[in-house]
């Protein structure tokens with residue numbers, strides 16, 4: 001900031017005033033957001049919502065994703081877009097990420113205690129959390145305290161955080177894998193992971209970015225692209241989830257391509273934990289051979 005102000009000062013007086021106030025506004029905004037976030041963490045103002053994923057053919061709930069929301073005392077429920085970046089920039093993501101892991105495990109434990117047919121829950125983890133090397137310890141501790149089997153937990157990482165050169169990250173990921181926790185690549189196709197990297201890290205699931213889902217029904221190219229991803233996943237023995245499925249037409253295409261699971265507004269938005277038990281027994285979509293006239297008969 002000193003350098004910038006010095007440069008602005010050298011460029012002329014008027015500009016100096018403009019630049020200075022611009023800078024300090026941004027600084028104040030950032031400091032305010034950081035303070036608000038820090039306080040929110042102390043006051044435990046975060047909740048997890050859960051978005052169902054269903055088996056593409058049977059329409060049965062197969063797994064779900066935990067998505068964090070901030071219950072802001074004035075502004076209501078805020079989506080991650082409003083605070084994750086600040087949390088990452090300030091390092092608060094470590095604490096927030098630990099809270100997310102704790103909350104997800106506590107919730108699974110509670111559903112189990114209620115005798116519900118719980119399916120695996122995947123938790124979003126940011127690169128910074130991995131770098132700190134606390135993810136494995138946190139997961140192991142939470143699973144033990146809440147009596148949860150590792151098969152019920154997955155972590156979602158973007159390609160860039162999973163395949164950064166830092167050996168620390170892959171060491172931490174190996175440790176997580178050896179707990180029995182699954183590894184999901186989030187927003188797949190937006191980064192640059194190679195086949196050998198996917199194999200080396202022993203990834204379990206590719207979550208294909210919603211951009212590819214949306215291109216599915218916009219001409220033959222979109223379909224061909226998705227098909228290529230599916231056959232690559234088959235070769236590596238990975239499961240495929242399509243993100244952002246919004247239309248019946250997209251679902252239809254995904255069923256014929258052999259995509260394993262779908263997630264998106266067509267199936268369900270993310271819902272509060274209290275709504276999940278009702279969704280655990282529900283059948284979401286019609287299987288492709290399901291005939292409505294038969295059902296009526």
Ligand code: C2E
Pocket residue numbers: 051066067068079080081084097100123124125126156186187210243244245246263264265266270
């Ligand atoms: P993501 O992990 O890729 O999660 C999917 C996002 O897409 C969610 O937004 C979800 O609500 C939204 N979505 C689901 N279905 C559809 C659909 O059919 N169409 C469209 N257009 N969108 C759909 P959300 O909940 O706002 O989360 C945004 C991002 O914030 C997540 O993207 C994830 O990267 C991040 N995030 C969420 N929770 C956490 C967390 O606990 N920790 C960290 N580090 N990041 C998180």
Ligand code: MG
Pocket residue numbers: 065124156186
């Ligand atoms: Mg995700």
Ligand code: MG
Pocket residue numbers: 186187207209243
């Ligand atoms: Mg995603």
Ligand code: MG
Pocket residue numbers: 233234237238239
């Ligand atoms: Mg396969």
